[in-house]
Amino acid sequence: MSNPIVRCTVDQCTHYMPGDQCMAAKISVFNDKTKAVSSAVGDTECESFRARKSITDMIGAFHNANIGGTISAAFLPGTQITPSVECFVDNCKHWNQGNMCSARNIDVHGINASTESDTTCSTFEPI
Numbered sequence: 381m382s383n384p385i386v387r388c389t390v391d392q393c394t395h396y397m398p399g400d401q402c403m404a405a406k407i408s409v410f411n412d413k414t415k416a417v418s419s420a421v422g423d424t425e426c427e428s429f430r431a432r433k434s435i436t437d438m439i440g441a442f443h444n445a446n447i448g449g450t451i452s453a454a455f456l457p458g459t460q461i462t463p464s465v466e467c468f469v470d471n472c473k474h475w476n477q478g479n480m481c482s483a484r485n486i487d488v489h490g491i492n493a494s495t496e497s498d499t500t501c502s503t504f505e506p507i
């Protein structure tokens with residue numbers, strides 16, 4: 381099964397790249413920690429969010445960096461970097477066995493995010 385292309389506007393995250401791209405090698409989408417199940421977009425979160433506070437945070441983020449994708453995206457026209465996606469929101473209509481997401485694209489949002497709970501998977505659709 382193909383992996384969704386991730387478009388992310390969370391520019392407070394260390395993994396964010398201009399062009400609304402995510403340079404993480406992998407992201408994990410969860411239900412909000414205070415809820416066992418999501419009933420709305422706001423109940424989902426990108427667990428891989430890391431707040432960008434300093435240059436040290438950016439260097440620290442390289443343990444989960446999609447370096448090959450970043451390089452090809454920088455040099456190959458039309459190439460899009462995107463992380464692999466695992467998702468634990470199993471009542472989304474795009475969720476599949478093995479914690480896979482079957483959507484073609486997902487949109488991650490979060491204005492002035494400072495924690496994972498400030499982010500959402502806006503492509504979530506409850507079953």
Ligand code: SF4
Pocket residue numbers: 386388389390393394395396397401402403404407426428429430488499
């Ligand atoms: S919030 Fe998630 S999808 Fe967005 S840049 Fe950070 S890790 Fe990537």
Ligand code: SF4
Pocket residue numbers: 409424465466467468469472473474475476480481482483486501502503504505
């Ligand atoms: S669209 Fe649904 S299955 Fe895909 S990552 Fe978002 S919440 Fe998970």
